[in-house]
Amino acid sequence: MRTLTPVTTDALLPALEARVRATAHARTPACPCGAATLADRPDATVVRHAGTVAKAHAADADPAGLALRVTAAARLTGVLLPPLAEAPVVLHGRLVTYWPYGEPVDAEDPDAAPWEAAAGLLARLHRTPIPTPVPAMRGPAKAARAVELLLDTAPHHPATAPVVAAWSALPAWARGEAAMPGPAGLCHGDLHLGQLVRHPAPAGPWLLIDIDDLGTGPPAWDLARPAAWYACGLLPPDEWHRFLTAYRACGGPAVPPDGDPWPALDVPARALTAQTAARAIAKAAAADRPLDEVERSLVDACTRMPSARVPGPHC
């Protein structure tokens, strides 16, 4: 059985707040002292003090891998938010990195979602030669972990079987069990709308954040979450069309410049649908509540997958 990563220890959050305050005051002596906890999850605790953000990474984060990712981010100007310091520091057994604050996407306003900006940033990231050595992109490994956790926590949930069946039919690389197919490019590894901020806040250009999964891999993985949302009926066709069209217009290499993009997207979109469904079922089971409509649409897509052949070169 896996053990769940403990949520923030009592000591971490106040210590992290003290560090981010000190770092913010070193950058801006006349600090307006606006402080906030942006996230406190098992995989990350993020606190803000005015224009400075400190992130305590997951307890099991690989120190060497994280250092390489932060170093690369510092060289991807105009695409990734630049870190304030390249070397992560250790605080209460957790690796901590410092970042400037950026204005996030408004989760209450679907019409304002920056699909073109997201697509443009991904296309630029995917076209950028790898600036400094980075580990493999962690997308497939994280999807595998979500399915593993589902099997540990809710093996008898009625929705678990179709999700595991869809997952098991995927090629080994998409399940994190074999090397990813080439040619490998630079990938973000965990794209969603929470991974974009405007910097400088509130009206600067959009940049990508969160380098925990950054690395080499097939760039189609970064398009696969919006693709999965569209395939599951969660993202309207016109928004998917805007995203895909902008990516192509910016010369993104993950899909052919025209024609059907699905031979390139199908496998990663299936993997991300299964991952998202696995997380949703595990959460619903833990809360002892039924799946809602949105969660059921993910499971329904997994149920339909076995009857649809896996196309493309990654069979």
Add this chain to the structure above:
Amino acid sequence: MQCPKCHAPMHTYNRNGVQIEQCSGCRGIFLDYGELESLTRLEAQWSQPAPPPPAPPVAPQAYPAPQAPAWGAPHGGHHGHYGHHRQKGFGRMLFSS
């Protein structure tokens, strides 16, 4: 040809496919046999109601519906439930790993 009234030279013009001669001096017009009937016929055509304009495009969509995988949810038509899911799914699903 000369004008039968003032004897000034007449010039030939084509008006809607009908040849007419007009005097360069008094501006009088000479019609050949059948040309008056041709003009009358043309006038009748002009006064008829215009044919209906070509049918508008079937849908106001500016681009063809994007391709989707075979395992995807049905989009559009009476299955178009994404709009319903949109508000519920947007803030939660589209902002998390």
